Amino acid sequence: MAVGCSTFAYLTIYSNTSGSIVGCVTQCVNMSMAIDEGHCSGKGCCEVDIPTGMTTATIQVATYLYCSYAFVVRNGYYLFSKDHLEKLPYQMFPVVFDWSVGNETCKESLSRGTNACKGNSTCVEAESGYGYRCQYNQGFEGNPYLHACTDINECDTQIHTCLSKDNCLNSIGSYSCFCPNGQSGNGSIIGGCHEKIHKNILPEIVTGAGLIAVFVGTCLLYLRYQKRKLTKLKEKFFKQNGGLILLQQLSTREESSRTTQIFTAEQLKKATNNYDDNLVVGRGGFGTVYKGLLENDKAVAIKKSKTVNPTQVEQFINEVIVLSQINHRNVVKLLGCCLETEVPLLVYEFVRNGTLFDFIHNENKRNNFNWENRLRVAAEAAGALSYLHSAASIPIVHRDVKSANILLDEDFTAKVSDFGTSRFIPRDQVALATMVQGTFGYLDPEYMQTSQLTEKSDVYSFGVVLAELLTGQKALSFERPEGNENLAIYFLSCLKENRLFEALQVGILNVDNKQQIVEVANVTAKCLRLKGEERPYIKEVAVELERIRQHLLLMSPSSKRYEHGSSSHQNTKCGSIGNDEEALLSLAYGR
Template identity: 40%
Template sequence: MDTAGAVNITLHSVAGGHGTWGSLGAGASGGPYVVSERHSVLVVTGCNVQATLVGDLVGNVITGCSSFCSIYDTWSSAVTKYDGEACSGIGCCETPIPIGWPSYGVRFTWQDPNHESDSKLPVAVRVAERGWLDSASTMLLNYSSGDSSCRMPIPVVLGFALDSKPVVLQGVATSGCPKDVSRSACRSSLGSCRNVTGHYRSGYVCHCHDGYQGNPYIVGGCQDIDGCALPVSCYGECTNTDGGYLCRCPSGARGDPRIKDGCVKSSLGLSVGIGISSGAGFLLMVLATIFVAQKLKHRRAKLLRPKFFRKNRGYLLQQLVSQKADISERMIVPLMEMEKATNNFDKAREIGGGAHGIVYKGIMSDLHVVAIKKSKVTVQREIDEFVNEVAILSQINHRNIVKLFGCCLEMEVPLLVYEFISNGTLHHHLHVEHTETLLAWVDRLRIATETARALAYLHSAVSIPVVHRDIKSQNILLDGTLVAKVSDFGASRCMPVGQTGDATVIQGTFGYLYPMYYYSGKLTEKSDVYSFGVLLMDLLTREKPCSYRSFEEKSLAIYFTTLLTTSNLVCVLDPQVVVEGGKDIEAIAMLAAACVRMEGDHRPTMRKVEMTLESLQLHHENAVICDMDAPSYAVVTEGTSMEKVSRQYSLEEEYLLSSRYPR
């Protein structure tokens, strides 16, 4: 019994001119059995004969074939192909049976009228198992005479079904198998049930799962097929599995193990070994290169440090006015200390910067917090400015000037170490958006006085006067108690007494520089006075001097002075100043206008400006309203009427229109 509802039986062939094939022992119907279409074929032997099968009483032809022989054919050559396969169509023929019936009618006719003279090969019609003739050809040769060959046993495969009645579940026909049929008939756990239909039978059959064979109608009837035992199933290493098998190439080989010579020795292992070795070697080479590069970099930096130290120290000693060696020696800070204080100049430590460098917050080894300025090295001029700043600040000690603690000379450009000012710049306090952080008028007046005091000290109290050249709100720092500290001396210059300013490279901030400086480049103390006058206007108005204005408004200096002469100054004043300033506003406004006069000789000195502001501050603190004819007021009005101020600024207007685009 096979796995698809078929059984093997042994029958005999039919010989003669006509006959009936049907010996299933159950009458014409054959009971539940029919010839299996999948496993059975029609086999005809003989010469020059045609045989057909008919399957019902009407005589409908099911299949047929013809066998031919020539006078030269012998029995052995007629039934065997050149490649050893039986039944080539010469002496015999073989054809599938498409419809399974329990019995067939057999018809055959002679194709040659002289069949009596044909070979001794007898004519026989057989229904046999597919492939039987390939193994039975030798047996047929032993029955080459008489009728004995027609009576030889022949295997036939019959099909059957469990139930010949159609199965309908809940009124719907199904091609599946009902559970009760599956449980009662298909008892093997490795089998299943399926519906079969045919011309003569219908019902259900059991079959083993793929990869298994045996009898699915009994418990344990389906057994695993050893895939590795199948002929030419695997040419590599085969491992049988439950219901299948695994086929792979041996270790060290690759390819298709299911074809002969499909596995070839692989060089993958060698390639992997070479790849790993090469990768490891390359990685070591890269690491070694990085290590050597870092070593060379550190060595080069170490060799350059003495060079930079000698270069910068010598330059500084030439610039130090005091000529005291202990000053420079006391202020020298090692580069290692700077790197440690700034965490190797980490970007997170940046707290600001300007045109001359970047400022870092540093913590020294003694836990002292400092500000460290590092130059933006682009040209030699930047180096000169840093050296110049050290030379100036090393001899200055003033409460309102940022203190220089030291410098590092082991880099290409010296690093400057200042006291740390924690409260930001005046610019930030004047131009923030949140009104609760705005400076009160009393603080603005004090900051202006302290800034004027610092500039007056630079101009007249040191041995060699110093011109700052970049006075603006960004360079006025405020500490925790809002004390003003003048900073950023990178553009500053020493100006010996009696010497007039020489033409220099234009430096400073647009809006704070007096217009004629763009044409002449002449540097004098009065340039700081002009910048301070603009700073006073910034304190009064909270207007940025370098911000855009319409053609009519022009610069802040002209705009402010024009409103002052037309008694419309309130249009530009900060509302907080109007409320808190009182009568001090007019005096400060007149002082600012005097500081920004076109002719430098007509501007007051910073010492006079300082005295005026100190007087106003004293009056404000004592809440005493003083007559504006006091000496401080004379600084503003001396020799100048409001009409003259107006005429003077008409001339200045002409210069400022072109100075918007400095050369």
Template identity: 50%
Template structure:
């Protein structure tokens, strides 16, 4: 084909932008799976046309192909060269077991300097519609030029567009990204396509160096975009067209019929022969292909076309086997001579020669070695068995020593939900606390140490580890497990489980993050948040919780160690009662029990101390001390004062009796609390601290009284009597209440006990 003269200028620029390079001419590709072996065509049929092998189901002539759709023609030119032809004039370059390479068809459009179209041609489109072929995804739709746009359309509204624009300076060698060259991938299963071409600027801006655009479909691996610095004046104008047509083939996928393998196996015209298997086409159009089974080669479409591969003959010099190779249908076996052991394969154990009688020391050494190894194995197994048994015995010993039998007894008597408590292993808790490291310690108490731990499920817990193991400690430990598993209250620290198999017993609680109430009162931790309202709320929460314990449905619980150090605070400063190690269950038909006196100095009920008779009023007394701490900010034992004032409970009551209570009430409480609240709260404390338990209120009555006091509002004591914060620092006398002429405080009842004499400094 000769292009018109007006296209010569554009051709120089196009070739300047494009050099098509191929790693190998497609007409040289003839080695495929389907053509291995002697028989690739039907008997009596032509095997080759030119340098292209034509394997069955393809054939040259009507009787040599599977059906008319696989028929090809072989044309011979005047010079004797041959070309394999598909259809009318499509040259076939190569046939493989899945693909088919044919000659290309190129579309172009050329313009003159004013932008008018001088010549154009579009590629073929529809010849595959009724054939077993479809365009492979190995192809790319390519557009070459400047100021050109081309689109490719097909079935199911398929459409891809490609736009190229460039100047003489911005063409990049090896890239096809829109500067002089553009490529688009096509989908699998495309049976036909149409191409259209246009120009966005009518080529008027680029006509001086490029007046034509080109569009074609071809195999991506055989195309490379490359600029050439100088083409010379004697360049053949047909070179661009001829290069593409000769070196960039179109790749087709082919398949037999439109049935899947499952459907084809049931049909009479199933094409796969003996020793072969069916492969479904992946184009999405249906159809199948055939392939010889492993160990066979040849043409799977011919009768007896798949022949056994003689691996032993194909691999001489024992390259597969050390000694003897035996061919089998589809595979091979290796064997060893008599007396040798092993699988005989060079990629396996090979053939192992026997030990001869002239080397008896080898047998002796082997026997001795086997004997020694067996002895070591037996001793090792025996050691681990003994170690495991000792560990099991130690765990059983610790289980009994730590009250396991007592816990079982409590479970059997159905004293609560103890059986729902999780039993942790010692190894699990060691890992959670980094082997009980010192930096994990949260606090120390009389009964043990509390560690912070992280369980496998990422829960943060507090793990209480007893200090020593003795009968009294075990009783307290089991007692705490039994009691806590019966309690379900938001203000009681939740027990997750226990561990009895370690040397000392351990309890696993929920982690309460903000420490103890004692720390916040006495160590300035609560300086920011511990105002009067929060103190009042915490007092009410503790009272409500103790009332719940005393009136628990199944059996009342006396805590026996109520103190500010056993009140924990969570992240929102909610009070939670903790440490039930010395608590006691009281049968419903008893009002008190005789016990060994246990508790904390400063909080201990004096009546319980004298009589050893424990009642719920003992908790009331201890709670009164906690209330006194909240009001005064003083510790339960005041070591800086004289002997008679050492105990906070006695000191509080004595201050009330002397009408000097406001000397010891915390300054912040005085600033924020109303006079009526302070008076009534002090009365509650005094009533809780009465020497005789029968004179004290119940915790339920205390809780009701505190709830009533929370509803009282009024002016703070310090504001009511005109005392500023800086005045309170001048003299302790300023913590007294002024008295009117009849001996009563303003707005108060004459029976109040908090009316000290006002003495100005």
């Protein structure tokens, strides 16, 4: 939770050896503006869920105005009030830890022999989806992590339901109630035992058979009822998620009807082996992505969102229609959707080689990611964004451009993905007022301050991706010196201090590509200008990057010399980046 005006709260989370950052930003122009009492809507107060699987968390907060607070609190405990902007009336908050053991599922840990559960206990999956817990079996007690649980003698502990201890017989994990010798009946209720009466059992057999027949018939009717109930529930979700609107739209758009497929819940459940955790290829704040295999052996990526806003169903259907019409080699293709579940499922083409983020920051992958590939990926991603901004039937602002949302196939071809937060901006509008959404480190500062989304917001985020490609640094890192946590600030300061070549990631610099790197840095600086109106359009960025790339291709003999070469220039003293250094800095700072 963050409370304050223009407050940025970050939660740095470490899981094993990797770290990530989540957070939120509050907006309020002054203390007199309308505030939603009791709600963290972003005006004076904002909130974000903590991801699962963390081992360590650190809170940091930054602000420009008034008092600010950031804290972790039990979900649903804190109610925001406007008075809290002046002083928060709490010293402490309750916190609940949803802990679990390890990072394996029960099935994985049992098959590998690493399961921590001792005898007479059961392994249960953690509700968070990360790790597992041990739970002693019914009728047993003890610590299932330390030793085998022991049997509870219900007869001695008086937790039985028998008439008395004398009518109770303990067994391993359970107990039973019996009647004294010579009597029969129910030993757990007063008057339940009675003298045995010998009589003809044939009527009892007939009665029993009749009861069994009634029971079987009732079960069949119940199963039929449940099937009809499930069918009606699917129909309800289909209508609720805009299925009728989608069918109507598809019938009027011939091109979309040929490319968009409406999948059934059973098809996607089968494709993902009932959403097996082993098939998860990505988790984010908006949902989980599974790898699936359709009946025709076609691999797909299935995105299962966490929530959907019922008031935005029509907009969601419009997004499905428009995205299904996008046919660009550098945009992940939307194949269809499923509307029979409570939350709609989106089905995309599957891109096998992972994300650009992995190839920049994973040392094993980075060794095969040379300057030529980096420049090509940058040009292709810029071309895809240019298509979304200019050539789509309705201009689309991606709103969450980052290296983790640029996928690479086996040939290192870029594929822009994840349109979960994208927005359509009609051609007669320049900006769109929205709640600020995106990823810290990539967010346009002007958008954060004004809440006015423009296509120049994507340009700034893409500038951060270019800086990431050049430096190999993460967009937001508290390992850098104070004041340089933000990559954009760090990169521009390197340009200002004439340290561009020192800031480059090891292995991409050589004598043949210095000029190309300076030109890409020039483009990056233009994208990172604080004022959106001073940034170039993404189409201009795409043209410039393609020009630089074509120049590199003309130098193919030289490029082959450094494609597999070792160029460790990190400790090399940085020379001048050119006679136009002052002009480059002017571009960076908008002067």
